[in-house]
Amino acid sequence: MNKIKTIKTKLGNEIELLGETDTAKILVIGVFHGDEPQGKFLIENYIQKQENPRIAFIPCLNPDGLKLNTRTNANGVDLNRNFPTKNWELTDKNEFFGGESAGSEIETQFLIETIEQLSPELILTLHAPFKVVNFDGPADEISKKISDIIKYPVEPSIGYPTPGSFGTYAGIERQIPTITLELDEICPVENLIIPVHQIFDIL
Numbered sequence: 749m750n751k752i753k754t755i756k757t758k759l760g761n762e763i764e765l766l767g768e769t770d771t772a773k774i775l776v777i778g779v780f781h782g783d784e785p786q787g788k789f790l791i792e793n794y795i796q797k798q799e800n801p802r803i804a805f806i807p808c809l810n811p812d813g814l815k816l817n818t819r820t821n822a823n824g825v826d827l828n829r830n831f832p833t834k835n836w837e838l839t840d841k842n843e844f845f846g847g848e849s850a851g852s853e854i855e856t857q858f859l860i861e862t863i864e865q866l867s868p869e870l871i872l873t874l875h876a877p878f879k880v881v882n883f884d885g886p887a888d889e890i891s892k893k894i895s896d897i898i899k900y901p902v903e904p905s906i907g908y909p910t911p912g913s914f915g916t917y918a919g920i921e922r923q924i925p926t927i928t929l930e931l932d933e934i935c936p937v938e939n940l941i942i943p944v945h946q947i948f949d950i951l
């Protein structure tokens with residue numbers, strides 16, 4: 749698959765954007781949180797088996813966190829609280845720390861630039877472990893289709909405030925249909941291949 753662009757993280761790991769700029773209308777992102785490795789496996793397994801020119805992939809947004817097995821990146825920032833939204837705020841330094849300023853992290857900047865470059869019509873991010881299809885922006889129909897395939901319920905909101913979240917940035921403030929698919933982390937990741945790849949195929 750074509751590498752559209754790459755960037756090196758603080759620890760020298762690479763973030764890759766894969767796909768075809770001319771045809772990609774959908775963006776799929778894995779490993780927002782380093783302790784949720786399922787997305788990378790499922791994306792890499794998919795692109796080894798087939799081509800889908802409609803989708804661009806970031807298999808692993810947070811390779812430093814993946815290596816460290818932490819939710820946050822190497823600066824201790826929760827990338828899903830670091831986006832420059834109206835509700836971003838400086839928070840306590842815990843595992844939900846949103847950074848010293850909005851958009852401070854290289855991973856966040858990479859994703860913002862990707863959205864400006866591709867102008868995707870739909871975005872899917874792969875998380876764990878809540879077994880829900882969460883969405884922001886105008887994504888209720890596609891969320892129902894995803895829910896039918898994977899048998900997790902659709903939840904319009906995750907149930908707690910998420911200032912600076914990617915869903916707020918892309919879905920609410922930019923009105924790009926943005927789905928946060930929370931996968932099961934108990935079952936073996938191999939068991940997720942069939943439903944998740946079926947979801948990629950209907951996007």
Ligand SMILES: [Zn+2]
Pocket residue numbers: 780781784874875876
């Ligand atoms: Zn997550």
